[in-house]
Amino acid sequence: MNLKDIPFAKLLAVSDSTSEFLFELQDDEKYTNHLGSVAAAAQFSLAEFASGQWMLNTFPEYASQVIPVLRKSEVKFKKPALGRVRARAIVNEDTRHLFITELTQRKRALVTILIELVNDDLEVVMNGTYEWFIQLKNS
Secondary structure (H helix, E strand, O other): OOHHHOHHHHHHOOEEOOOOOOEEEOOOHHHEOOOOOEOHHHHHHHHHHHHHHHHHHHOHHHOOOEEEEEEEEEEEEOOOOOOOEEEEEEOOHHHHHHHHHHHHHHOEEEEEEEEEEEOOOOOEEEEEEEEEEEEEOOO
């Protein structure tokens, strides 16, 4: 499954990116705010989709077995986002192992995913943590 295919992602026109990046928003006036930079809501949404896609890519065997719900998020806008914006996940191996252990033992788990949004010069324009609550469906 690719989250860019869900209705809201289609509305935003979220698109696949290169292997280093999960998704991107193209350089398009429709994303801009009153200052001419990419609107905070568009950046937040791109990062949220990227965090969900990271989970699907990392744990495909659980995709049909779990109910994921975004529990909380904290974002920091570092500089105006101009032009194309791309999202990448930064997650360490311990997070992956802890998630699997907790989900297996407790039938539910929390996982926090750090997402960076970068411009074409690879400058970080926003970073955020997205904490997901995940529960096995038959629990």
